[in-house]
Amino acid sequence: MSDVYRALSDPTRRRILELLRERPMTAGELAAHFPHAKPTMSGHFNTLKAADLIVGEKSGTTITYRLNLSVLEEALMGLMNRFRIGRDDHDR
Amino acid sequence: MSDVYRALSDPTRRRILELLRERPMTAGELAAHFPHAKPTMSGHFNTLKAADLIVGEKSGTTITYRLNLSVLEEALMGLMNRFRIGRDDHDR
DNA sequence: ATGTTATTTCGGTGTTTACCGAATCAACAA
């Protein structure tokens, strides 16, 4: 669960998530959006997978990644609640 | 602005913010909540200050830190918006 | 001046991270 925070802490990974919000994409398609080498991108995919923020489906020779929105949602909501942001604080 | 994400990525720093949400505390008071040495904690305070997430006010020999809630709020809201979480997505 | 207390900065260590090129793997086609 703390993997999520770690995953979100890198700008490249945040951008990957943003791209995947539009539509699922293959590893190569995603990589084309960044100036990094393929192995670097693959590493980022692994980090995001470990946090369960993305899921990869292999089909033939390509892997299509899609965003796991519910996990991202839960993580952000968790943060909001933790700091009591975005709702009233009645018991004060 | 990316300092905020970095600051949030460490569990100790998240806990510091959580503690400061209850009430402002001095550096020593905060440090007493953790198993780390003073210099380590001081480093965390610096990171949080750099992200503008906390503000320190010196008074005599002590420094009292308080949470800068608005910055935290903005950061989290920014994340929510970026991933279009917590609101309707009308233009689809 | 000397000491005390709260906190920071300094110097250094071990670990983690982001990155790359080269090698590898898996699926498919000729």
Added chain:
DNA sequence: TTGTTGATTCGGTAAACACCGAAATAACAT
């Protein structure tokens, strides 16, 4: 089987990070 393509894992490097003990600073009291 040989090659091609999409993607990964391997081995290694340089930078960043969390952590610590020791030394420094700053305010205050004796």
